[in-house]
Amino acid sequence: MIGKINRRKLLGTVAGGAAGAAFPMPFISRAWAAEPILLGLPTSQTAAAGVADDLDHLNGTTLAMEEINAAGGILGRELKLFVTDVDKLSAESCQQAIAACIDAKVHAISNAFLFVPIPAMDESAKYKCPYVQGNTQRAATEAFRSDPKKYSHIFQTDPSEVHYGYTYPLWLEHEEAQGVWKPKNRKVHIIQEQVAYCQTISKAAQKAIKERGKFEVAAVTDIQFPVQDWGPVIQKMKEVDAAAIMVDHWVAAEYAAFCKQFRADPVKDSLVYMQYGPSQPEFLTLAGESANGFCWSTVLGIYADERGMKYRKKYQERFPGIMGLVYTGNGYDIVQYLKLAWEAVGDPSNFKAVCDWIRTNPYRGVCGYMDMNNNLQEASHFPDNGYEISATELEKGMSQLYVQVQNVEHKIIFPNEISESKLQPAPWWG
Missing domain, CATH: 3.40.50.2300 (Response regulator)
Incomplete structure (x- = not known):
């Protein structure tokens, strides 16, 4: 805290x-x-x-x-x-x-x-x-x-919040183009919570993934707040075995529990992204070293x-x-x-x-x-993602910050204009 x-x-x-x-x-x-x-x-x-x-x-x-x-x-x-x-x-x-x-x-x-x-x-x-x-x-x-x-x-x-969805495939493509992530397939698995906020993000992501055409949505799995046990969700993740997993939720404590359970039985070589919730202080407090390797983003954050x-x-x-x-x-x-x-x-x-x-x-x-x-x-x-109210220059808009937890610290990895680090291999890769 x-x-x-x-x-x-x-x-x-x-x-x-x-x-x-x-x-x-x-x-x-x-x-x-x-x-x-x-x-x-x-x-x-x-x-x-x-x-x-x-x-x-x-x-x-x-x-x-x-x-x-x-x-x-x-x-x-x-x-x-x-x-x-x-x-x-x-x-x-x-x-x-x-x-x-x-x-x-x-x-x-x-x-x-x-x-x-x-x-x-x-x-x-x-x-x-x-x-x-x-x-x-x-x-x-x-x-x-x-x-x-x-x-x-x-x-x-x-x-x-629509920009969380619209920018997600742009970020995936960027990490692949940088050579820091080599996707094992072209599949994306979306885990979506039921509040309207999360549903809007999920729909925007599905739309953008389809329109950009570089990846495909292989599965969409529903969760309901509060999530007491991530075991069944992680099992579904393993069955789908997508290269990219988006966990579209918002509660820091539940994200921390997810990280610990996922690390105990991971989906190997998958890039795992969690929307917004890890920005809250209690996430690192609760997750500790188990948070290392996970990514998240916010459309509002301190540069x-x-x-x-x-x-x-x-x-x-x-x-x-x-x-x-x-x-x-x-x-x-x-x-x-x-x-x-x-x-x-x-x-x-x-x-x-x-x-x-x-x-x-x-x-x-x-x-x-x-x-x-x-x-x-x-x-x-x-960055400009081709949708309404987006800017082509950093100082003409508010930058979405894509972050990875590295050594139990949040490091901005995208966009390049304000990045602190590059995407590092997650502990469950390779």
Whole structure:
């Protein structure tokens, strides 16, 4: 887990807009001349899903808040956080979390993601403060496209999940062309979880594999959260014996269990990819050395360039321990993006003007380039995979990061523009 700060203590210090003395905040003695600017954070605290990601998001947001207030605030005003609990899998809870932010009269809402985003979006439309998040869902941005007036205030700071599927065969082809992977056959085996998010990814991958024509989908196997035993799934993998295996799931702890069980009885010479979940800190904590050789990716993550590495160092000084590579950066970037918008407009209460500024002014953060000025109001994806809202240049889009666990560390292996390493042979190869 990230950091040694007790989660309950951390939440207690920021919930309800209170900046308590549990951590060293240099701004607490400052005499602020105006009412604080309030940022709402729906954050999973008690539900089963999303706690690790939301703690990452809260930590990154907290770090940005501390830096901003130490430097004099925004427009001479203190930035405070309003944290409210949310169950990401419950439509009612998502709606209630946004309603709580509205009742608190926040100036903006920042959120990692919700699995049922539309009810939350509908609730926020009654208020229309900037709602800036990393939902990663095309269904949500399609809702904006269908009614841009209603959802004009909602910004998705990362590319949608469809790009996980669209880019997957492009990555396979790249590794083969590099000579670091020699597929034993042309088969792909997809293991898919049942939430809509994972289903969308699976369908996009199947479509892209068929259209590109270099590989074929040999089998699709369903799993259901929570996965208690990976044995039957691994047996099916061995029967299909595909060169490439995509495990389309999202829970770090269950991925860690999969790695341990797979290593005990592997599908020899298969390239195994797990979608997103290993980005969560508990994955490496739980999987340890059994994670070595497995690959994963995220459409939103902290780059390993100079800016990204500087932020990683700063974050780990504030929150020691294994660092998540996704929402730790996104939470930080969202606050910095909002700060620029609030300062440019001069009035955080002028929601429309702030949203108009965000829409027309891209921002380059530690997680890459965010440009909201398109018909889905989501960040463009890099590398260009031939589908909607994708960029041909690194600094014109947000790069998907393909990562391999090497020596119990995450190393970016694709795309080449920001890679740290190359794909290494997995322990079960050859």
